[in-house]
Amino acid sequence: MQGIVVIKCGGSTMDQLPDSFFQAIAGLQAQGQEIVIVHGGGPAINNMLDRVQITPQFVDGLRVTCEDTLRVVEMVLCGSINKALVKRLTQAGAKAWGVSGIDGQTLLATKTPRPLGWVGEIKKADTTIPKAILGQGYVPVIAPLSVSEDGAETFNVNADVAAGAIAAALSAEKLIMVTDVPGIMQPQPDGTKAVVPATSAEEIQEMIQTEVITGGMIPKVQAALDALGQGVEQVVICRGTAEDLLGVCAGQAVGTTVRMNVNYVQRGGK
Numbered sequence: 036m037q038g039i040v041v042i043k044c045g046g047s048t049m050d051q052l053p054d055s056f057f058q059a060i061a062g063l064q065a066q067g068q069e070i071v072i073v074h075g076g077g078p079a080i081n082n083m084l085d086r087v088q089i090t091p092q093f094v095d096g097l098r099v100t101c102e103d104t105l106r107v108v109e110m111v112l113c114g115s116i117n118k119a120l121v122k123r124l125t126q127a128g129a130k131a132w133g134v135s136g137i138d139g140q141t142l143l144a145t146k147t148p149r150p151l152g153w154v155g156e157i158k159k160a161d162t163t164i165p166k167a168i169l170g171q172g173y174v175p176v177i178a179p180l181s182v183s184e185d186g187a188e189t190f191n192v193n194a195d196v197a198a199g200a201i202a203a204a205l206s207a208e209k210l211i212m213v214t215d216v217p218g219i220m221q222p223q224p225d226g227t228k229a230v231v232p233a234t235s236a237e238e239i240q241e242m243i244q245t246e247v248i249t250g251g252m253i254p255k256v257q258a259a260l261d262a263l264g265q266g267v268e269q270v271v272i273c274r275g276t277a278e279d280l281l282g283v284c285a286g287q288a289v290g291t292t293v294r295m296n297v298n299y300v301q302r303g304g305k
């Protein structure tokens with residue numbers, strides 16, 4: 036593989052990520068693969084909000100972010116989670132460098148007009164810092180906080196949206212969205228649920244309308260489609276295991292591959 040691989044680590048699976056997952060990243064890095072990590076941390080934010088007696092509130096998978104919530108989000112994502120990931124990567128033998136979207140205005144945003152409080156809409160992902168970190172031989176580990184153009188305001192951004200914007204700005208070859216489910220799940224006639232191996236924008240719209248896709252999966256699929264629309268070659272939603280990660284990197288059919296349309300065949304026939 037030649038191009039950059041962006042891995043989005045979801046908060047849903049953060050505590051379950053095995054050492055072998057981080058060792059796989061270290062192995063890829065040792066082979067010269069450029070990797071960028073963007074992380075979430077929704078459940079850890081909820082835990083901390085609970086401790087300070089703020090009730091979490093979400094609209095379409097996005098956190099309604101009052102000023103006190105924003106402080107907690109920044110503390111948990113830039114502080115605890117970002118550093119915990121850097122430490123796990125370091126322990127696994129990778130070189131990792133943690134930053135947030137505020138640093139170097141990597142994620143430049145404006146306040147959303149939606150009634151969500153201090154949530155940002157990304158206007159520009161600046162790749163200067165991620166590229167500089169990659170250039171030094173480190174894995175950039177990016178927390179999804181964003182900043183206003185004048186540098187005065189901080190905004191909360193969904194981590195899937197942040198990962199999609201960064202992958203697009205880096206013209207990444209792959210965006211791998213690691214989560215707590217093996218892909219997009221769909222009910223089957225026998226009442227069980229099965230992973231959808233590949234899906235398109237049209238099918239995704241239908242699955243949102245019929246409430247097959249709900250909650251945190253909504254920003255994930257929307258970010259996946261946005262990234263594809265902006266030139267990212269492949270987006271896969273899969274589990275946080277070494278097996279899935281290495282499988283996707285090797286071009287195997289793992290999890291759900293998101294496509295712009297059903298007839299769209301990605302380069303290399305993947």
Ligand SMILES: Nc1ncnc2c1ncn2[C@@H]1O[C@H](COP(=O)(O)OP(=O)(O)O)[C@@H](O)[C@H]1O
Nearest residue numbers: 045046047214215216219220247248249251252
């Ligand atoms: N069709 C679907 N297939 C799989 N998961 C879905 C679907 N619709 C909603 N979800 C939910 O999306 C969750 C993953 O999103 P989220 O909790 O935001 O994870 P992360 O923290 O990894 O971004 C799953 O655990 C599941 O509860």
Ligand SMILES: CC(=O)N[C@@H](CCC(=O)OP(=O)(O)O)C(=O)O
Nearest residue numbers: 046075076077097098192193194
């Ligand atoms: C605006 C918004 O929703 N921000 C998210 C940022 C973290 C995130 O997205 O974490 P996951 O990847 O674990 O979902 C939040 O506050 O939870």
